[in-house]
Amino acid sequence: MANGVSDVGADAPAGGFVQLLTPDGERIDSVTTADGVTYSVDFTDDEYRGLYRDLVTVRRLDAEATALQRQGELGIWASLLGQEAAQVGSGRALRPQDMAFPTYREHGVLYTRSIDPIMPFGLFRGVDQGGWDANEHRFNGYTIVIGSQTLHATGYAMGVTMDGKTGTPDGEAVIAYFGDGATSQGEVNEAFVWAGVFHAPMVFFCQNNQYAISEPLERQTRIPLYRRAAGFGFPGVRIDGNDVLASFAVTRAALDHARNGQGPTLIEAYTYRMGAHTSSDDPTRYRIASEVESWKVKDPISRFKAFLAKQQIGDDGFFAEVDESAKVLALDLRERVLAMPDPAPVSMFDHAYPNGSPEVDAQRRQFTDYHASFEGTDHR
Amino acid sequence: MSEIITLGKALNHGLRRTLEQNAKVIIMGEDVGKLGGVFRITDGLQKDFGDDRVIDTPLAEAGIIGTAVGLAIRGYRPVCEIQFDGFVYPAYNQIVAQVAKMFYRSKGHVRLPIVIRIPFGGGIGAVEHHSESPEAYFAHTPGLKVVTCSNPADAYSMIQQAVNSDDPIVFFEPKRRYWEKGEVDLAADLAGAYPLHASRIARAGTDATLLAYGPMVRTALDAAAAAAEDGRNLEVIDLRSLSPVDYDTIYASVRRTGRAIVVHEAPGNIGLGAELAARISEQCFYYLQAPVLRVTGYDIPYPAARVEEEYLPDLDRVLDAVDRSFGW
Numbered sequence: 001m002a003n004g005v006s007d008v009g010a011d012a013p014a015g016g017f018v019q020l021l022t023p024d025g026e027r028i029d030s031v032t033t034a035d036g037v038t039y040s041v042d043f044t045d046d047e048y049r050g051l052y053r054d055l056v057t058v059r060r061l062d063a064e065a066t067a068l069q070r071q072g073e074l075g076i077w078a079s080l081l082g083q084e085a086a087q088v089g090s091g092r093a094l095r096p097q098d099m100a101f102p103t104y105r106e107h108g109v110l111y112t113r114s115i116d117p118i119m120p121f122g123l124f125r126g127v128d129q130g131g132w133d134a135n136e137h138r139f140n141g142y143t144i145v146i147g148s149q150t151l152h153a154t155g156y157a158m159g160v161t162m163d164g165k166t167g168t169p170d171g172e173a174v175i176a177y178f179g180d181g182a183t184s185q186g187e188v189n190e191a192f193v194w195a196g197v198f199h200a201p202m203v204f205f206c207q208n209n210q211y212a213i214s215e216p217l218e219r220q221t222r223i224p225l226y227r228r229a230a231g232f233g234f235p236g237v238r239i240d241g242n243d244v245l246a247s248f249a250v251t252r253a254a255l256d257h258a259r260n261g262q263g264p265t266l267i268e269a270y271t272y273r274m275g276a277h278t279s280s281d282d283p284t285r286y287r288i289a290s291e292v293e294s295w296k297v298k299d300p301i302s303r304f305k306a307f308l309a310k311q312q313i314g315d316d317g318f319f320a321e322v323d324e325s326a327k328v329l330a331l332d333l334r335e336r337v338l339a340m341p342d343p344a345p346v347s348m349f350d351h352a353y354p355n356g357s358p359e360v361d362a363q364r365r366q367f368t369d370y371h372a373s374f375e376g377t378d379h380r
Numbered sequence: 381m382s383e384i385i386t387l388g389k390a391l392n393h394g395l396r397r398t399l400e401q402n403a404k405v406i407i408m409g410e411d412v413g414k415l416g417g418v419f420r421i422t423d424g425l426q427k428d429f430g431d432d433r434v435i436d437t438p439l440a441e442a443g444i445i446g447t448a449v450g451l452a453i454r455g456y457r458p459v460c461e462i463q464f465d466g467f468v469y470p471a472y473n474q475i476v477a478q479v480a481k482m483f484y485r486s487k488g489h490v491r492l493p494i495v496i497r498i499p500f501g502g503g504i505g506a507v508e509h510h511s512e513s514p515e516a517y518f519a520h521t522p523g524l525k526v527v528t529c530s531n532p533a534d535a536y537s538m539i540q541q542a543v544n545s546d547d548p549i550v551f552f553e554p555k556r557r558y559w560e561k562g563e564v565d566l567a568a569d570l571a572g573a574y575p576l577h578a579s580r581i582a583r584a585g586t587d588a589t590l591l592a593y594g595p596m597v598r599t600a601l602d603a604a605a606a607a608a609e610d611g612r613n614l615e616v617i618d619l620r621s622l623s624p625v626d627y628d629t630i631y632a633s634v635r636r637t638g639r640a641i642v643v644h645e646a647p648g649n650i651g652l653g654a655e656l657a658a659r660i661s662e663q664c665f666y667y668l669q670a671p672v673l674r675v676t677g678y679d680i681p682y683p684a685a686r687v688e689e690e691y692l693p694d695l696d697r698v699l700d701a702v703d704r705s706f707g708w
Contacts, residue, residue: 010407031436101450128479133489141486145477151443152478155450160454162406162432187473190443351488352522354546358577359624360522 011298015224017238017270018244023298025306031207033237039249044311051244052308054088055301060326061117063110064334065107065124070278073128073337078105082242082274085300086207088112089247090269093255094175098140099160101153102141102272105207105243109177113139117329121337128343147185150204152175154191157200159257166201171259174202175251181212183228184220192266201258202249204266207241209273214286230268240298241271272298293342316352345371381564383675388558389446390532391421391512393566394539395459399429402457408435408658409461409497410445415543418463419558420509442587449478452492460545465500466509472517479548480523493546495539498527499555501595501645502692505685512682513646515594518550519623526623527576528552530597534574534620541576552622554595577621577628585615586638588705591630591656593619596643603698612702622652630656637668639705643693648676670708671700 011023018031018039030040043051062080067075080087086110094100104123111117115137122128123142135141143149153176165172182188183206195202197260208225209215221228229236237254241247249268254265272295275281283292308314351362398405407422413436416423418647426434437444441462448458462468468475475496482490519526525547529535535553542549560635574580582597583604592600604614604688615633619625634640640660642653657672675693683691 128487131484131485131487131489134486136489140453141490143478145473148446148474151446151474152450152453155447155452156454158447159451159456160456163454186440186470187442187446190440190446191436193440194443194447195439256415311615312429350484351484352487353525354483354491354493358622359526 002356005037005177008137012240013238013270015238016245017249019240019243021243021303023242025303025310027307027311035198036073038251039253041245042247048313049318051088051092051248052301052314054092054108054242055084055244055304055320056114056171057326058088058111059084059301060323060330061111061333062107064291064330065121066275066279068334069124069338074121074124076126076168077279078277080105080108082295082300083207083209084108085244085304086241086247086269086271089244090175090205090251090267093248094376095173095249097170097172098255099138099140099156099172099174099360100152101128101149101174102142103146103149103177103179103182104144105179106177108115109191110139115139117333118336121333122340125337125340127340147178147182147191147303148180150171150188150191150207151194152196153202154194154200157202157264158239160201162197165344166259167261169256169260171261172201173255173258174200175201175205175255177205177207179212179213180206180208180220180225182206183225192228195264199263200262201261201263203254204264205251206266206268207271208268209241209271211273211277211283211287213277213281214283224268225267226268230265232266234266236266238268238269241269242298242303244300244304254323255369257336260288283367287346323377381567382563384561384676385532385564386559386561387532387535387554388419388421388438388528389634390536390562390564391553392425392537394424394536395566396428398459398543399425401432404455405457405459406433406435407459407461408437408448408453408462410437410439410444412461413435413574417461419501421497421534421553421558422461426634428587441467441469442474444469445474445494448494449474449482449492449684453490457493457496457543459495462496462498464510465498465514468498468615470515474523475518475550476521480521480550482640483524487665492548495542495546495551496549497551497553499554499558500552500690501554502682503595504558504610505688507685508682511685511688513644513677515550515552515622516646516651519652524548524550524623525621526550526552526595528622529622530554530592530594530618531559532560532564534618536564536571537573538551538576539619540570541573544570545576545666548703557595557598560598577624577626579617579621579626581615581618581629581633582618583614583616586612587613587637588615588639588641588702589630589633590614590616590641590643591619592616592643593622593652594645596645598697599693599695602701603695605629606695606699607702612706614702621643623654627659627663630660631643634660634664635648635667638667640664640668640672641675641698641705642672643698643699644678645692647680648674650678670705675701682702
């Protein structure tokens with residue numbers, strides 16, 4: 001793996017990034033970084049069409065979730081709008097045996113793991129706190145405290161090494177997602193230290209979407225984030241986070257690097273949060289419209305669509321069919337979200353401890369008795 | 381094969397046994413390897429079990445606990461050492477926000493069988509941050525269980541029970557009692573051991589109940605021996621488990637004696653003693669001859685070593701409280 005990146009891409013930030021598809025939809029066959037590492041992809045037309053379907057679908061599902069929130073059906077929603085390429089590319093780079101540690105915005109990665117997209121909606125609707133089996137789905141629970149999951153991922157990756165599951169092409173690798181704001185957290189920096197020292201088989205995938213709620217990148221760092229890796233003793237690479245091909249190629253290489261026993265990599269996916277931080281946020285208070293407009297022309301889906309059209313990999317019929325399928329999935333998701341029952345109140349006492357607790361048991365009984373005492377009255 | 385060993389050595393033997401019995405058990409912390417820990421609790425374990433099972437970690441407590449979470453998700457059973465009580469706070473976020481909640485958050489899918497060992501309490505003449513009693517922070521946190529041992533025999537069995545438990549457990553070790561000796565049956569079958577979360581009557585008595593845990597059990601027993609010379613027969617209960625507390629044993633005792641005095645090193649304000657006093661008042665109201673009294677550290681930062689003996693509850697302060705209870 002390489003430190004440093006090439007200067008390709010007219011729209012690249014100073015220092016460049018790895019880009020395999022320009023905002024105009026032009027393919028760049030391969031990119032060789034300053035350190036001599038070459039990145040490319042070798043997709044069939046079907047695979048290209050599959051990636052496009054992923055991108056459109058996760059955006060459509062996200063839009064449906066935003067609508068559900070606006071209609072009062074979700075308590076909150078953390079939209080991935082604008083970050084589809086970073087998530088789909090890196091998610092599709094994972095192999096089945098790999099383990100992902102998301103924040104609360106990785107709905108696109110979740111989708112690429114072939115997980116039912118409704119899985120995190122209990123959390124956002126307020127009927128549970130997530131409630132899924134991390135190991136079954138190879139996808140850890142959404143972590144809301146910023147950066148904490150990077151340490152969990154690092155520990156998990158240490159366990160992979162201890163289990164002897166690295167050092168071969170079919171070894172296991174771990175990916176930790178986090179954002180630009182998280183890079184200021186002590187825990188994330190501790191994760192970098194640990195991963196470096198223990199040579200953990202993992203990829204730190206930072207979606208730099210330029211804002212931590214309202215605070216711009218300049219409030220988190222004086223140097224490009226990918227360069228932080230050098231100080232911890234492992235490679236850092238910046239990619240065009242709106243380029244699904246670069247996201248796939250670099251993540252796949254970094255994961256293979258890890259699974260082969262060559263240690264961690266930091267990937268900085270340079271992207272933009274097109275929407276609000278969450279549905280509770282008002283980005284017009286801290287960023288100007290022209291900035292948002294300047295990122296619209298770098299949209300991850302429109303560039304990919306332009307590429308497919310130019311290469312005659314996708315035609316209007318295909319694009320319409322993808323839109324329609326995504327819509328069907330979104331409407332199905334909507335129906336199922338609306339049908340999510342509220343949990344029975346007494347279930348709040350479940351799963352406090354694996355071995356239970358006499359205190360919790362006593363309070364559950366008191367709670368049940370208290371409510372039973374109102375039977376036959378108007379009390380609810 | 382009972383042996384007379386120190387509390388610290390009993391912990392060492394207990395940890396060794398868990399490492400022998402379960403390949404998923406790992407020990408991690410600062411200086412736990414070659415050095416054997418600053419108190420030598422893990423002495424010799426890295427040599428015998430390897431540096432991938434007894435892991436010297438980078439010097440960052442959040443990292444110790446945070447990576448332990450990931451290792452536990454992977455199927456390991458990490459036993460984390462926090463070097464001193466006053467150094468646990470950088471890990472507080474991981475402990476209360478992640479370790480305590482992941483089982484609940486995942487609806488029971490993700491278990492974190494993590495033990496967090498913390499030497500706690502004062503009385504060793506140390507500098508700041510080395511003598512604190514932070515147990516209430518953790519006992520207050522749902523999702524954690526909190527225990528502490530007071531003697532070598534309990535140290536040996538309780539550390540094994542804690543490691544074998546699927547609950548996340550904060551295991552407080554009474555550091556000033558590390559060198560106290562007692563008889564330990566190293567061959568004892570854990571199946572016959574006293575339950576981890578049960579309190580125990582350390583001294584049977586009839587006139588008042590002293591409630592203590594960790595380093596204060598010895599103090600309470602000494603006070604009870606002194607009171608016996610004055611003709612007062614005090615019962616001493618070693619709580620052992622601070623969350624959950626085994627209240628039934630406590631209530632039965634107080635209903636017999638009619639008096640309760642809680643002793644702990646931690647500051648009194650919102651401490652374990654406050655909760656115990658409230659519960660006893662609720663459940664033993666008609667049996668009480670006097671209000672529940674507390675003998676605790678003062679509500680100040682832990683003081684300099686040269687005055688710590690005046691800060692820590694001691695035999696005389698316990699007896700003074702006993703006098704006040706009887707004088708009510």
